[in-house]
Amino acid sequence: MKRALIALAFLLLPAQSFADQFSSAVGRYRILGSSRIHFSVAQAGGAAIEGEFRRFKGTFLLDRNVGNSKVEISLEPGSVKAIDPRVEEFIKSEPVFDVANYPVVSFRSTDVKRTGDASAAIDGQLSAKGVTRPTRFSIAFKGQSGRTLKFRVTGKLSRALFKMDVGTPIYSNMVVLDMDLVGQKL
Amino acid sequence: MLRNTERSWGLVSVLFHWIMAALFLGQFALGWYMQGIKDMLEQYNLYQWHKSFGFTILGLAVLRALWALASRRPKLPETMPAGEKKLALGTHFFLYLAFFVVPLTGWAIVSTSPLPIATWYFRLFVIPSLPLGISLHSEQVWSSIHGFLAYAAIFLAAVHILAALRHHFHHRDATLIRMLRPGYEDREAASKTN
Numbered sequence: 001m002k003r004a005l006i007a008l009a010f011l012l013l014p015a016q017s018f019a020d021q022f023s024s025a026v027g028r029y030r031i032l033g034s035s036r037i038h039f040s041v042a043q044a045g046g047a048a049i050e051g052e053f054r055r056f057k058g059t060f061l062l063d064r065n066v067g068n069s070k071v072e073i074s075l076e077p078g079s080v081k082a083i084d085p086r087v088e089e090f091i092k093s094e095p096v097f098d099v100a101n102y103p104v105v106s107f108r109s110t111d112v113k114r115t116g117d118a119s120a121a122i123d124g125q126l127s128a129k130g131v132t133r134p135t136r137f138s139i140a141f142k143g144q145s146g147r148t149l150k151f152r153v154t155g156k157l158s159r160a161l162f163k164m165d166v167g168t169p170i171y172s173n174m175v176v177l178d179m180d181l182v183g184q185k186l
Numbered sequence: 187m188l189r190n191t192e193r194s195w196g197l198v199s200v201l202f203h204w205i206m207a208a209l210f211l212g213q214f215a216l217g218w219y220m221q222g223i224k225d226m227l228e229q230y231n232l233y234q235w236h237k238s239f240g241f242t243i244l245g246l247a248v249l250r251a252l253w254a255l256a257s258r259r260p261k262l263p264e265t266m267p268a269g270e271k272k273l274a275l276g277t278h279f280f281l282y283l284a285f286f287v288v289p290l291t292g293w294a295i296v297s298t299s300p301l302p303i304a305t306w307y308f309r310l311f312v313i314p315s316l317p318l319g320i321s322l323h324s325e326q327v328w329s330s331i332h333g334f335l336a337y338a339a340i341f342l343a344a345v346h347i348l349a350a351l352r353h354h355f356h357h358r359d360a361t362l363i364r365m366l367r368p369g370y371e372d373r374e375a376a377s378k379t380n
Binding site for chain 1: 226227230299300301302303304306312313314315322
């Protein structure tokens with residue numbers, strides 16, 4: 001993450017200010033409510049099932065050493081918003097998230113690796129519906145303004161691994177997560 | 187035996203009649219029952235069955251209509267008053283029509299619903315939606331039409347069944363029996379002449 005930021009800062013900023021710029025970016029961040037967590041499940045012969053989770057919280061630590069950066073995020077699947085209330089009810093129900101018994105989905109990073117000038121891969125443990133699995137997300141730096149940083153985070157998960165593979169194979173087993181995370185420095 | 191004659195229904199028409207009668211009554215019962223199911227997954231599965239059987243009826247309706255157009259229809263009993271004959275033919279016509287419009291309006295519900303649920307025909311293949319605008323309002327309008335037509339069709343079916351029973355028990359003619367036994371009246375006529 002650090003190198004990514006350095007590289008980006010190098011491109012965007014006059015050379016003399018770049019060290020200041022990066023050292024000011026290092027630190028702890030709180031994920032803001034203006035972030036967006038979107039999911040999509042493809043359907044054969046029809047529109048994908050997609051929507052957003054509206055309630056979530058999390059923090060991340062941007063370390064000088066990229067590998068020491070950390071992310072922790074949790075969301076409430078009960079806050080799902082989709083095209084139709086019946087879709088939302090089904091996503092909350094027992095065959096999918098079973099929010100009555102498992103109200104929270106959480107992710108905690110275990111390793112962060114730089115993959116490009118402004119991108120990284122995050123490995124971590126994702127817990128949902130009583131199952132915890134190693135999961136990887138791709139993260140791309142999308143800009144800084146004042147004390148906030150923006151990232152685009154994407155990942156693909158197998159629904160079957162989390163006992164949510166209802167409706168396969170008409171509905172794809174893979175759920176595509178697509179998040180725009182906005183962090184505010186603490 | 188396969189084809190209709192002036193007096194008898196052939197096997198093909200008899201099979202069309204009873205298979206579609208069973209499907210139609212089953213669909214009415216399933217359509218009524220599935221709406222009250224609370225478990226959404228079970229409800230989803232029941233709707234998929236309902237849609238699969240509905241498309242089966244639509245497909246059979248096309249074949250049956252072609253068969254009917256290519257076949258002669260056995261004459262109605264000569265003792266039947268002209269008004270009753272008209273009523274019978276009208277009922278048959280509207281029942282045939284129902285085999286098309288009830289499934290088609292069901293297809294319109296699937297096609298206009300914001301629910302991203304395609305029809306998975308007996309878990310074999312997906313039937314695409316009709317190119318109609320998607321909105322909850324359209325879905326509700328088509329649902330009302332579909333439900334109304336289903337009740338109208340079941341009313342016609344009741345008239346049809348009562349009329350058949352009246353022929354059998356009151357008039358004691360062969361109207362019902364010849365729909366149960368392919369070639370019935372031809373054999374009866376043959377045994378009389380022998």
